[in-house]
Amino acid sequence: xxxxxxxxxxxxxxxxxxxxxxxxxxxxxxxxxxxxxxxxxxxxxxxxxxxxxxxxxxxxxxxxxxxxxxxxxxxxxxxxxxxxxxxxxxxxxxxxxxxxxxxxxxxxxxxxxxxxxxxxxxxxxxxxxxxxxxxxxxxxxxxxxxxxxxxxxxxxxxxxxxxxxxxxxxxxxxxxxxxxxxxxxxxxxxxxxxxxxxxxxxxxxxxxxxxxxxxxxxxxxxxxxxxxxxxxxxxxxxxxxxxxxxxxxxxxxxxxxxxxxxxxxxxxxxxxxxxxxxxxxxxxxxxxxxxxxxxxxxxxxxxxxxxxxxxxxxxxxxxxxxxxxxxxxxxxxxxxxxxxx
Amino acid sequence: xxxxxxxxxxxxxxxxxxxxxxxxxxxxxxxxxxxxxxxxxxxxxxxxxxxxxxxxxxxxxxxxxxxxxxxxxxxxxxxxxxxx
Amino acid sequence: xxxxxxxxxxxxxxxxxxxxxxxxxxxxxxxxxxxxxxxxxxxxxxxxxxxxxxxxxxxxxxxxxxxxxxxxxxxxxxxxxxxxxxxxxxxxxxxxxxxxxxxxxxxxxxxxxxxxxxxxxxxxxxxxxxxxxxxxxxxxxxxxxxxxxxxxxxxxxxxxxxxxxxxxxxxxxxxxxxxxxxxxxxxxxxxxxxxxxxxxxxxxxxxxxxxxxxxxxxxxxxxxxxxxxxxxxxxxxxxxxxxxxxxxxxxxxxxxxxxxxxxxxxxxxxxxxxxxxxxxxxxxxxxxxxxxxxxxxxxxxxxxxxxxxxxxxxxxxxxxxxxxxxxxxxxxxxxxxxxxxxxxxxxxxxxxxxxxxxxxxxxxxxxxxxx
Numbered sequence: 001x002x003x004x005x006x007x008x009x010x011x012x013x014x015x016x017x018x019x020x021x022x023x024x025x026x027x028x029x030x031x032x033x034x035x036x037x038x039x040x041x042x043x044x045x046x047x048x049x050x051x052x053x054x055x056x057x058x059x060x061x062x063x064x065x066x067x068x069x070x071x072x073x074x075x076x077x078x079x080x081x082x083x084x085x086x087x088x089x090x091x092x093x094x095x096x097x098x099x100x101x102x103x104x105x106x107x108x109x110x111x112x113x114x115x116x117x118x119x120x121x122x123x124x125x126x127x128x129x130x131x132x133x134x135x136x137x138x139x140x141x142x143x144x145x146x147x148x149x150x151x152x153x154x155x156x157x158x159x160x161x162x163x164x165x166x167x168x169x170x171x172x173x174x175x176x177x178x179x180x181x182x183x184x185x186x187x188x189x190x191x192x193x194x195x196x197x198x199x200x201x202x203x204x205x206x207x208x209x210x211x212x213x214x215x216x217x218x219x220x221x222x223x224x225x226x227x228x229x230x231x232x233x234x235x236x237x238x239x240x241x242x243x244x245x246x247x248x249x250x251x252x253x254x255x256x257x258x259x260x261x262x263x264x265x266x267x268x269x270x271x272x273x274x275x276x277x278x279x280x281x282x283x284x285x286x287x288x289x290x291x292x293x294x295x296x297x298x299x300x301x302x303x304x305x306x307x308x309x310x311x312x313x314x315x316x317x318x319x320x321x322x323x324x325x326x327x328x329x330x331x332x333x334x335x336x337x338x339x340x341x
Numbered sequence: 342x343x344x345x346x347x348x349x350x351x352x353x354x355x356x357x358x359x360x361x362x363x364x365x366x367x368x369x370x371x372x373x374x375x376x377x378x379x380x381x382x383x384x385x386x387x388x389x390x391x392x393x394x395x396x397x398x399x400x401x402x403x404x405x406x407x408x409x410x411x412x413x414x415x416x417x418x419x420x421x422x423x424x425x
Numbered sequence: 426x427x428x429x430x431x432x433x434x435x436x437x438x439x440x441x442x443x444x445x446x447x448x449x450x451x452x453x454x455x456x457x458x459x460x461x462x463x464x465x466x467x468x469x470x471x472x473x474x475x476x477x478x479x480x481x482x483x484x485x486x487x488x489x490x491x492x493x494x495x496x497x498x499x500x501x502x503x504x505x506x507x508x509x510x511x512x513x514x515x516x517x518x519x520x521x522x523x524x525x526x527x528x529x530x531x532x533x534x535x536x537x538x539x540x541x542x543x544x545x546x547x548x549x550x551x552x553x554x555x556x557x558x559x560x561x562x563x564x565x566x567x568x569x570x571x572x573x574x575x576x577x578x579x580x581x582x583x584x585x586x587x588x589x590x591x592x593x594x595x596x597x598x599x600x601x602x603x604x605x606x607x608x609x610x611x612x613x614x615x616x617x618x619x620x621x622x623x624x625x626x627x628x629x630x631x632x633x634x635x636x637x638x639x640x641x642x643x644x645x646x647x648x649x650x651x652x653x654x655x656x657x658x659x660x661x662x663x664x665x666x667x668x669x670x671x672x673x674x675x676x677x678x679x680x681x682x683x684x685x686x687x688x689x690x691x692x693x694x695x696x697x698x699x700x701x702x703x704x705x706x707x708x709x710x711x712x713x714x715x716x717x718x719x720x721x722x723x724x725x726x727x728x729x730x731x732x733x734x735x736x737x738x739x740x741x742x743x744x745x746x747x748x749x750x751x752x753x754x755x756x757x758x759x760x761x762x763x764x765x766x767x768x769x770x771x772x773x774x775x776x777x778x779x780x781x782x783x784x785x786x787x788x789x790x791x792x793x794x795x796x
Contacts, residue, residue, distance in 0.1 A: 193541045196367040260364025263346045322435045325470020330784045333764040337515035340344050340388050343461020345619045347428035364426040373574050374684040389542025390571040393622040393675050400674040411440050
């Protein structure tokens with residue numbers, strides 16, 4: 001590695017994005033060795049693969065997180081896990097990813113290599129290959145490093161049709177682990193507030209968990225509570241199903257230090273992002289079986305039933321507080337900011 | 342104005358800046374307003390300052406008084422957390 | 426978490442609610458003064474569980490809500506100064522002035538940064554000696570000592586590039602103002618717990634003594650508030666009208682002498698404009714002459730606007746902040762003025778009465794909302 005890298009420039013320059021020799025160098029010395037797979041190594045403008053009969057799932061996401069590295073992960077991890085999870089939330093077996101990089105001029109190549117290694121490792125753990133990609137370079141401000149867009153494709157087995165329209169009154173709501181970890185891990189750095197925590201991001205691919213329970217009948221739909229946290233996902237599912245997803249405050253698993261961080265900054269942890277969790281809505285008859293299946297997988301061992309679907313306030317989610325009162329969980333109009341009051 | 346959280350003083354450093362643990366989160370906190378605080382004390386932290394030392398004895402006393410009042414009232418034991 | 430979990434214990438909450446129901450002798454309109462209490466009430470939903478006659482009026486203890494639009498315009502003007510950094514608590518970032526908010530100024534390129542502590546603003550000045558750093562320090566008596574300490578620390582460090590654009594307000598004068606106004610229908614008060622840790626409980630003795638209203642100074646966890654309501658209910662049942670302290674673990678009679686001394690040293694009492702209310706004499710704190718170098722208003726005099734068109738012709742913001750009117754009576758509520766496009770602080774602030782009511786009503790169609 002060091003022999004190859006000593007002939008790589010230390011920093012990304014505009015020429016790395018022009019498609020000429022420097023781009024080729026970068027691709028062959030940084031991306032290909034990390035992602036290693038036959039399709040990618042052909043370096044065509046596209047990757048071609050057989051499609052078994054059935055339905056394909058396709059998803060895309062842009063990753064712009066700052067800082068690019070944080071406790072428990074990096075933008076590389078998010079870029080793979082986030083897109084893989086989006087496929088899994090539709091019941092799809094994830095297969096292939098594409099990756100488009102927008103790099104800031106001045107980005108250190110060593111940092112790029114590390115982030116690309118993170119992506120490669122995440123892809124291996126998630127059982128997917130990164131088969132095609134693109135690189136562009138832009139003028140950046142000093143603290144911009146890179147933006148990554150990944151598009152993922154997967155295969156949905158026959159008989160799986162997960163959607164909010166399938167949600168029924170009486171269904172159970174499952175959350176696969178503690179809420180608010182990812183957002184809490186990046187919160188202090190995001191706002192430049194000095195706070196020392198041991199909270200790692202929860203970024204991970206949920207492949208083993210979803211594939212383990214996928215065939216259990218009664219799963220209505222799944223969604224990962226990323227931006228906007230658990231509350232936003234419950235609000236969205238309520239809106240899209242026309243029912244009322246109601247969670248019990250005391251049933252929602254949460255790390256004490258995440259709760260403490262939110263207390264200090266005046267944030268509601270239910271609206272804080274997660275990157276390695278899923279919410280599943282399941283018929284009451286099979287909810288316990290799905291729960292046990294999730295609990296048997298390390299990434300979702302903390303799974304719990306956190307609530308139930310009612311039709312009290314159609315289209316709107318609610319939270320039964322520890323006191324027993326019902327509080328609305330609305331979509332937040334804007335992002336939460338730390339407050340003192 | 343109102344957001345203050347209890348934290349435990351881990352150690353007091355130079356210039357009245359202490360390291361305080363708030364439920365597993367650590368922050369440097371100024372003891373300018375409560376200079377007599379020592380490591381091991383619990384303080385209320387507001388905007389990076391310790392506002393006041395938390396009086397553990399008072400907290401215990403209050404809990405006891407309330408319990409006595411409930412006993413007098415013959416308030417039945419709680420049925421459960423989600424009693425509507 | 427110690428000193429937190431005990432006061433969130435649901436079993437204890439049920440005991441307190443049962444005791445309140447048993448002893449409640451009649452209707453009671455309680456004003457909780459502090460925005461943090463408003464937030465705690467909505468977040469726990471405890472207002473829904475109290476006997477029907479006990480209702481809450483939301484008081485003016487939200488420093489964000491009462492900061493005049495002029496102050497925000499001044500903060501924006503300072504942020505737009507070349508090489509300036511304006512450091513602010515997150516709460517103020519989205520409050521609109523006449524030219525939009527600090528957030529919008531930030532989007533246009535002004536260097537506006539959120540800080541958690543005034544000391545972080547002092548650090549910025551120490552680190553960036555070639556930049557003018559202005560700390561937008563707002564607050565009631567809880568925050569004034571912390572904001573004032575930033576000036577004392579900056580002075581000790583000999584910093585020449587740090588100043589404070591302050592908006593500090595005092596609780597007792599606005600309460601007197603409210604109670605002196607005819608037709609005010611408040612039966613009892615829940616007093617601000619964290620203000621109380623600084624100033625002490627005696628600052629509120631005037632409520633029972635001069636106005637015949639009982640007051641209980643409360644902490645901020647659900648069980649603190651329930652205990653405070655119980656204490657008010659007992660006073661009512663026993664025909665008493667007194668100052669009591671529920672938050673005894675943090676509020677001493679004399680408060681924090683050191684914090685009060687810092688306030689006295691750095692600030693002096695001045696007349697103050699309250700957004701949507703107007704001028705209340707001797708209700709604010711200004712920076713003393715000897716710290717003029719650290720007072721942004723004096724340091725940048727001549728560069729700052731002196732009035733704001735957004736401070737006149739307010740909607741009902743002022744009356745809502747005083748608890749005199751419900752947001753429902755405002756012509757703009759939910760129509761032009763929403764959390765996405767707030768006209769005034771009541772809709773921007775997360776504990777503003779307007780924002781809280783908006784979310785409640787939006788998600789509970791057809792249900793009677795508590796104003």
